[in-house]
Amino acid sequence: MNKEVKVEVLRCxxxxxxxxxxxxxxxxxxxxxxxxxxxxxxxxxNFGDIIVYIAIITYTEKHKLEYISELNLSHRTFNSLRRCGxxxxxxxxxxxxxxxxxxxSNFGPVCIKEIKDRLAELNIYKED
Numbered sequence: 282m283n284k285e286v287k288v289e290v291l292r293c294x295x296x297x298x299x300x301x302x303x304x305x306x307x308x309x310x311x312x313x314x315x316x317x318x319x320x321x322x323x324x325x326x327n328f329g330d331i332i333v334y335i336a337i338i339t340y341t342e343k344h345k346l347e348y349i350s351e352l353n354l355s356h357r358t359f360n361s362l363r364r365c366g367x368x369x370x371x372x373x374x375x376x377x378x379x380x381x382x383x384x385x386s387n388f389g390p391v392c393i394k395e396i397k398d399r400l401a402e403l404n405i406y407k408e409d
Contacts, residue, residue: 313338313339315338318336318337319335319336320333321333347369349367352399352400355395358388358395358396361387361388362376362385362388370405373400374400374406377408
């Protein structure tokens, strides 16, 4: 389920902006789908121009699991992935997307189905 958040940062003349830092923190915490940015300039007599940076961020929450060991895969599937250097769930998702699994020995349709089913069950990956 997609969620939206509105981020606003005020910046007076020559003061450092942490707008980019705030946006970067959303990229670290969530799977960002889109970012729509706006800028408003407000003229304040005592402060000079005040710039208001606004971003509307559409995101989904990242999955909480990180390592393939957390997927509770069969020994054969787990060992095949680990032997080839696939340790994180993100690496396995990239493996599925690129279809590079055809190069892994002893890694047939049953292993692929097991991984896809487990990731779909956890709402981490859906086949395109």
